[in-house]
Amino acid sequence: MSESPVTVQPSQEQQPQTKDPSAPNVEDLYLESYAFTTAAAIVGSVDRKVFVLLRDGRNLFGILRTFDQFANLVLQDVVERIYLNDESNTPKKFGETYKGVFMVRGENVVMLGELDIDKEDDHLYELEQIPFEVAEKELKIAHAKTIKDEKIKGKKLLEKGLINDFVKSDLY
Template identity: 40%
Template sequence: MNYVPGTASLIDDIDKKHLVLLRDGRTLIGYLRSIDQFANLVFHQTVERIHVGKRFGDIPRGIFIVRGENVVLLGEIDVDRSCSALLQQVSIEQILEEQRVQQQAKQETDKVKLQVLKDRGLSVPKADNLDEY
């Protein structure tokens, strides 16, 4: 097999099931249908997988276009191997509720950390301005 540089190396992966991790933290699973020279990806039968602890839920998304600059990780999924031994699948409603509770707990922890830093005289940028740094 010859080495093909860049996104051309993904041509052999078309029509295979893949997992893609996006820059915003979302995880998508679907069949890779198309690519271009900018690593833009088109997925079919896509689901967004949400993980909370050892549980997960899948939200159907259908056809999904991912801009190449947002891809952190892309990997083929072994469709013959089951993940049920490691993770427990739950309903969409249940995983969304667990995610909301987890995010609230993180926000409260972040508030406490921010207050401790302020009490020690350290300046911390506001969350709105984090993209500037």
């Protein structure tokens, strides 16, 4: 009788652990493959630099520290930036100011996106930087004009039996 040789596989503990550093983490793969439809969709942006557009038109740039189920956000090292457009609606000037830690109520968030920190400021070299206070004054004038134009437009539409859904707080 001849016995067949038995091969013994080393257990996982005995196998050398050589992990490819470029291989994605199992948790990351799980989160990326899961289609979040709630505030949990922004979990991958925690502790990363983000851009937040608010309903009143403000642009905030900062590090997302935490959020809750209502998409209320806590941002750190926030910079508020105002872009001023020319007649062709192309940004030509900007002003910015440091705001520190910011809490944003979720209902005021129009858009949130993660930034590439290597490229986030590239477009600013083409724009003229002006003091934040000057940019703020020019923006208030532009918003007042928009509100006035929308009121006129709303009255014209109402005369024709139509409704204009413009809300003064929605200036984005």
